[in-house]
Amino acid sequence: LQRWKADPIFTRALLLCFCDDIQPNWHRGRQSYIMYHGTTMLNAMRIMTEGFSPSFDGMLGPGVYVTRSFEKASCYPLHSNGEMLAVLRLNVKVGRVKKIDYQGHPLQKTWYEHGYDTAWVPPNCSMVNSGLEENCVYDPSQITVLDVIPNLRF
Structure with missing residues (x-):
């Protein structure tokens, strides 16, 4: 003892x-990480000038969805209608992080109400089909865009 x-x-x-x-x-x-966000080039330019607009809902509730996996980010958006695509390279101040590692977790969509800044889905926990990790950052001011990378996905 x-x-x-x-x-x-x-x-x-x-x-x-x-x-x-x-x-x-x-x-x-360690308070910040390099992460990525996939979007259209038009939205990337808007994000550069106006900042991120958090989603109202999603697997982890409201916030900005980002990942440490460039591979995963380059798969988004899922439907682009032929638009030019981009991956944003970001510096994310994660703050207090809550691990959400199974569907139906009691804080899956309410983690931010309990003092957490970021929700983290670890890789290979069966919450996402890709098996890659995912994060949801509640406050967009914690995210700084470092680069806009053209995404040549077809």
Whole structure:
């Protein structure tokens, strides 16, 4: 019982076991990540001038949907009607992150009401067909656009 007081490695391991919001790739000390958002080129230009408009609803409720996977972002939007496409490279200040790793999670659509800034769906948790991770950022002011990358998807 006294070991946790003297051994910081043991203490961190214990925290990782009991805190569902700490994950190896989401260190609490690191506040921002490079992420991506797929959209049309027209919307990308609008986002550059006006900022993101959060969606009203989705798998994780309201917010801006982003991913650390360029591959996943390049698949969006799902229906483009022949428009030019783009992937935005972003700097995202994630803040307090809530892991949502199964359908029907009690906070799946209300995490932001409980003091979380970002909801995170980890990879391969069966919530998304691609098996890739996904994030929803409640406050668009936490997102800075770094680049607009033309998406040559056909």
